[in-house]
Amino acid sequence: MAITVYEKIKKISKTFPNSPGVYFYLDGAKKPIYIGRAGSLKKRIASYFRTKDPRIAEMVRSAKGLKFEKTATLLEAIILEANLIKKYWPKYNIQEKDNKSFDYLVITKDKYPRILTVRGRELQKFGAGKAKIFGPYQSYRLLRTALGLVRKIFPFGKCQPGQGRPCFDYQIGLCPGICIGEISAKDYKKNIDNIALFFGGQKKRLLKKLKKMNPPAGGPEKIAALKHVADIALLQQNERIGIQKGDGVFGRVEGYDISHLSGKDPVGAMVVFENGEKNPAEYRLFKIKDLKGGKNYSDIDMLKEVLERRFNHKEWSFPDVVFVDGGMNQVKAAKEILAKRNIFIPIVGLAKIGGHSASAYMADKLIIANSKRSGRELLISSKKIFQAIRNEAHRSAISFNRRRGRGF
Numbered sequence: 537m538a539i540t541v542y543e544k545i546k547k548i549s550k551t552f553p554n555s556p557g558v559y560f561y562l563d564g565a566k567k568p569i570y571i572g573r574a575g576s577l578k579k580r581i582a583s584y585f586r587t588k589d590p591r592i593a594e595m596v597r598s599a600k601g602l603k604f605e606k607t608a609t610l611l612e613a614i615i616l617e618a619n620l621i622k623k624y625w626p627k628y629n630i631q632e633k634d635n636k637s638f639d640y641l642v643i644t645k646d647k648y649p650r651i652l653t654v655r656g657r658e659l660q661k662f663g664a665g666k667a668k669i670f671g672p673y674q675s676y677r678l679l680r681t682a683l684g685l686v687r688k689i690f691p692f693g694k695c696q697p698g699q700g701r702p703c704f705d706y707q708i709g710l711c712p713g714i715c716i717g718e719i720s721a722k723d724y725k726k727n728i729d730n731i732a733l734f735f736g737g738q739k740k741r742l743l744k745k746l747k748k749m750n751p752p753a754g755g756p757e758k759i760a761a762l763k764h765v766a767d768i769a770l771l772q773q774n775e776r777i778g779i780q781k782g783d784g785v786f787g788r789v790e791g792y793d794i795s796h797l798s799g800k801d802p803v804g805a806m807v808v809f810e811n812g813e814k815n816p817a818e819y820r821l822f823k824i825k826d827l828k829g830g831k832n833y834s835d836i837d838m839l840k841e842v843l844e845r846r847f848n849h850k851e852w853s854f855p856d857v858v859f860v861d862g863g864m865n866q867v868k869a870a871k872e873i874l875a876k877r878n879i880f881i882p883i884v885g886l887a888k889i890g891g892h893s894a895s896a897y898m899a900d901k902l903i904i905a906n907s908k909r910s911g912r913e914l915l916i917s918s919k920k921i922f923q924a925i926r927n928e929a930h931r932s933a934i935s936f937n938r939r940r941g942r943g944f
Contacts, residue, residue, distance in 0.1 A: 541599075541600055542596070542597060545596070545599055545601070545602045546585055548602050549578075549581040549582065549584075549585065549602060550578075550582075552577040552578045552581050552604055553577055553578060553604075553606060554576050554577070554578045554579065555576065555577060555606055556573075556574065556575050556576070556577070556606070556607050556608070556609055556610040556612070556613045557573070557574065557577045557604050557605055557606040557607045557613050558571060558572070558573050558574075558604065558605045558607065558613050558616050558617050558620060559571070559572055559573075559574065559577055559580070559581060559602070559603070559604045559605075560601075560602070560603050560604070560605075561595060561596070561599040561601075561602055561626075561628070562599060562600055562601035562602065562603065563598075563599070563600055563601075564600045566600075566601055567624065568620070568624045568626040569595065569598065569599060569626050569627045569628050570595055570599075570626050570627070570628035570629055571617055571620050571621055571624065571626050571629060572617065573610070573613035573614055573616070573617040574610075574613065575610045575613075577604050577606070581602070581604075584596050595628045608739075611682055611685060611686075612737075612739060614673075614678060614682050615670075615682065615734070615735055615737055616737055618670065618671050618672060618673050619670075619736070619737045621672055621674075622671065622672060629674070638655070638656045638671060638672030638673065638674065639653060639654070639655060639656070639671060639672065639673045639674075639675070639676045639679050640653070640654055640655075640656060640659060640669055640670065640671035640672060640673065640679075641653060641669070641670040641671055641673070641679060641683065641735055642654050642659075642662055642667050642668070642669055642670075643667060643668040643669075643670075643728060643731070643732055644662070644666070644667045645665075645666060645667060645668075647697070647721050648693070648697040648714050648721055648724055648725075649724075649725060649728045650694075651683070651692050651694075651728070651731065653676065653679055653680060653683065656672065668732055670732075670735040670736065682735075686731055686734055686735075687710055688710070690727050690728075690730050690731050690734075691705075691709065691710050691711055691712045691727070692710075692711070692712070692724075692727065692728060692731065693705065693706075693711040693712065693713075693714040693715060693724075694711070695711060695714065695715040696715065697714045697715065698714070698715070698716075698717055699715045699716075700715075700716065701715065701716065702715055702716050703715045706718075712724065712727065730742055730745070730746070733745070788808060788809075788810050788853055788854070788855045788856050788857075789808070789809045789810075789855065789856065789857040789858075789859055789921075789925060790806055790807070790808055790846075790855040790857070790858055790859065791806070791807045791808075791809065791859040791860075791861070791925035791926065791928065791929040792804065792805065792806055792839060792842060792843065792846075792858070792859065792860050792861065792870075792929060793805050793860075793861040793926070793929035793930050793932070793933040794824075794835045794838045794839055794842070794861075794933065795930070795933035795934050795936070796824075802824040802838055803821065803822060803823055803824060803933055803936050804821070804822040804824060804838060804839070804841070804842035804933065805819070805820075805821055805822070805929050805930075805932040805933035805936055806819060806820040806821070806822070806842070806846060806929075807819050807925065807928045807929045807932050808855075809921070809924075809925055809928075814928060818853070819932060820846065820852075821932070821933075821936045822841075822842045822845060822846075824838050824841060824842075825841070835862075836865055836866065836869050839860060839862075839866060839869050839870070840869050840872070840873055843858075843869075843870060843873040843874070844873055847873070847874070847877055847879070855881060856881060856882075857881060857882045857883075857884060857915075858870055858874065858881060858882070858883045858884070859883075859884045859885070859886070859922055859925050859926070859929075860883070860884070860885050861885070861886065861926050861929055861930060862885050862886075862887065863885055863887030863901070863903050864885065864887075864903050866885050866903075867883050867884075867885040867903045867904075867905050868905075870883045870885075870905075871883055871905045871906065874906075880906050881906060882904065882905070882906050882907040882915060883904070883905040883906050884902060884903070884904050884905075884915055884922055885902070885903035885904075886900050886901070886902055886903070886919075886922050886923065886926050887900065887901045887902075887903060888900055900919070900923060902915065902916055902919060902922065904916070
């Protein structure tokens, strides 16, 4: 029996590497009908042959070929994907989106160039020659995260040049000081040009340029960082992308806390921060139900119950990071519940070392699971955000406990 085209493509998919890159579904003329990117080409392509989505199944069935192009990092795959979509405009990439609904990176040609993220419908504001435009990107969150990561290597300002006072981003190292005149327009433009090279998919040219500078711009450390900038757990775990918010990278963070009144009427609270901001509309409250263990039913058991019940709600938006109020035991409990469901997103706990004094607040210890080293560095740098999430989860749980309103 002759092997079908579908079976041939499925066989080809099994040869894909477990590394980041871009993949192409092709038509009979070997032109792309769909272009995508992945942190693991092998895992992503395998998922296409298990899908229950009829649109994806139709695309896979109609394809006549399949190929890939490896990249060093997922971030480079994201940028390559955007440049290739712009080149080919594949049928299934634009089937349900017109050019006006894609997202783009815009670099203006001002004295101090501005870096903007805009919708396709807004591109007419930037006439020919007025700006450099990169994209299309299929996700605003994706683009913002990529830009946030690159900004850690090539800082740029969002402030008003020469405003006379340092902006917040300058204080945390994300602005090179255009607000206080610390960098000249000429040197600032060089920095922006580096960003343009990177988003233009010209990383090799950029690395060569940096190495030739005397002394090298930012030194060998910057070049090494550029090579590995996207090796970040928050980008690779389920490829759910967060957003740069001053002192951290976030998408949707769910924070959990347990509260009870002297052991009675225990409740659990789930608060949600999206892009570093509270989203009360997404908060959920749980009355603890399984108290068969009586006094032996610990806060850890209650946390497990809340997480079990939360992840039974598949219709709720999926988190990028799970935060639990507590230390190693709470983190282990959360990891156990998520692992049962094959969920391996970053889990963060915050252990209170001392009391409520300012010094104790500074001593709060982050406990992190399911994150590689570079991802851990980003999470650690976001301690203030997690403290805010901890406080909000605690406030919400206590408030619910007092009200004894209706939970889930």
